[in-house]
Amino acid sequence: MVSALGLDIGSKRIGVAGCDQLGLIASGITTLKYRSFKQLTQQLRQLIEERSVQILVVGLPYSMDGSLGHQAKQVQKLADRLAEALGLPLAYIDERLTSFQAEQLMLAENLSPSRHRGLIDRKAAAIILQQWLDGH
Template identity: 65%
Template structure:
């Protein structure tokens, strides 16, 4: 029996937080909502409601590395905020490289004839889904690699 996956993907920005969830099998991530960041307490209560409703046990946060792979100012801000969320929600966090996720989300919208400039919240939700999808795929690869490794001298 496979373990149910209850992760929440977050695309944390200065004004908004895109939120995505996954099906219990861990195959597909989808955008859930976008939280307008009014205050930490407000953000916390909105996330808490989603976490309780979905039985979430892990936060997957997109970390905006610089294009050269370094951790810049914005990434440090996201780390700081995420650690605060993690402590307040009593949930572990894992970070995923989120470079270009917002760009890809915008491109997906353009292909669907949806205006990115008029739908910033949708971009954030889609970016959160891309972040969570990347984590799910990396997790599957890791599990597959572990199950195919056989110890030579068991």
């Protein structure tokens, strides 16, 4: 089975999710603060080595009409650079509404989304990765 890392890339934070050894269940691992590309690649490289990751799965924030807006193009640019720097293949998943789904999960757990932004990013990354796993 393939070991994948799911990424929910934002301008300030990146939610990171991983999957179990069977590649069936995705769960949030951490939220990384985006300070520099070098620091980000170092942090991701460590996770990739620990988890024997073989592919990066990145959520692409399409516009509601299905087009690639400014944010989606920024995500693609960073994801492409990361994949190249880390030497891993890259898969994109439509991430429309994943942050909303993550917030709904938090509300169901009686957690305040506004006070747990990093947790939303992790949960969104897990939703992105789970969608990819379910499709494979």
